[in-house]
Amino acid sequence: MKRTLVIATTSYAGMGPYVSEIVNLFSAKDNIFYFFQDYEDGFFRKNIKEELYPKSCFFKKNNSKWNKIKDLFPIKPTSHTLILKFCQKHGIKIVHFINNPGDKDLTKDLEKLGITCISTVHDLHPHESKKEWYKELRFKLIYKRLHENIVYAKNLITNSETQYEELKSSYPDKKIYYHSFPSLVTENIKNGKDMPLELETIDKPYILFFGRIEEYKGITLLYKVFTESIELSEHYTLVIAGRGTLPFTRIPNEKNVINVSSI
Numbered sequence: 001m002k003r004t005l006v007i008a009t010t011s012y013a014g015m016g017p018y019v020s021e022i023v024n025l026f027s028a029k030d031n032i033f034y035f036f037q038d039y040e041d042g043f044f045r046k047n048i049k050e051e052l053y054p055k056s057c058f059f060k061k062n063n064s065k066w067n068k069i070k071d072l073f074p075i076k077p078t079s080h081t082l083i084l085k086f087c088q089k090h091g092i093k094i095v096h097f098i099n100n101p102g103d104k105d106l107t108k109d110l111e112k113l114g115i116t117c118i119s120t121v122h123d124l125h126p127h128e129s130k131k132e133w134y135k136e137l138r139f140k141l142i143y144k145r146l147h148e149n150i151v152y153a154k155n156l157i158t159n160s161e162t163q164y165e166e167l168k169s170s171y172p173d174k175k176i177y178y179h180s181f182p183s184l185v186t187e188n189i190k191n192g193k194d195m196p197l198e199l200e201t202i203d204k205p206y207i208l209f210f211g212r213i214e215e216y217k218g219i220t221l222l223y224k225v226f227t228e229s230i231e232l233s234e235h236y237t238l239v240i241a242g243r244g245t246l247p248f249t250r251i252p253n254e255k256n257v258i259n260v261s262s263i
Helices: 015-023 044-047 050-055 064-071 076-089 104-112 132-152 162-169 186-191 221-230 231-234
Strands: 003-007 030-036 056-060 095-096 115-121 153-160 175-178 206-210 237-241 258-262
Touching: 003 015, 003 076, 015 044, 030 044, 030 050, 030 076, 050 076, 056 076, 076 104, 104 115, 104 132, 115 132, 153 162, 162 175, 206 221, 221 231, 221 237, 221 258
Parallel strands: 003 030, 003 095, 030 056, 095 115, 115 153, 153 175, 206 237, 237 258
Antiparallel strands: none
């Protein structure tokens, strides 16, 4: 197996468990190195097994508003140079961008070093969203750049059979690969015993919406069906647990709905 570098650029939402579940399947004996871009919560350092630390680079980046603004402009980030130096130091032959298609400028520089790049495509098309105007603008700019990176990439991998077929049809000259989606049930989830205070007093079975609150996940439809159904709203509790702004207006006379936004 050629010496490979796995690059993880985000632990946002489900991307953290996605990366850690894959990476932790490997051992220190495998010919694989790792570059993790971590944020204030240090997700990767906390969830990647310690035996892989000697073969890993943990790059800390603040998830600040200023950094989010900088990311919208074609400015070469500090991680760009670090990755190139890491590859040269360890004789890397293959780079796998595991979160999103690699930045095309970084990919070009890696290819100049004779390195083959593989990019994972999670979202071929933008998700439906309802956000403030400035967040929508940022969202569109990010997907514009994402599309440019996909167009440039030569090797793509996806965990979606539908996206796999579309990618093959849209880019017949590229090498397209499919791999099944890993489980996102981490050891922390399995062994977790914490319960939010808001749930301790619930005396009914509950329906749980868990994760980042986004329109495309169908949360508006879930809320509508729950509140309009006497059977559901009388005998169950709807628990919305996740960060984000609700994309709908809650009705004044709703029953048994809890929004645990602090999770």
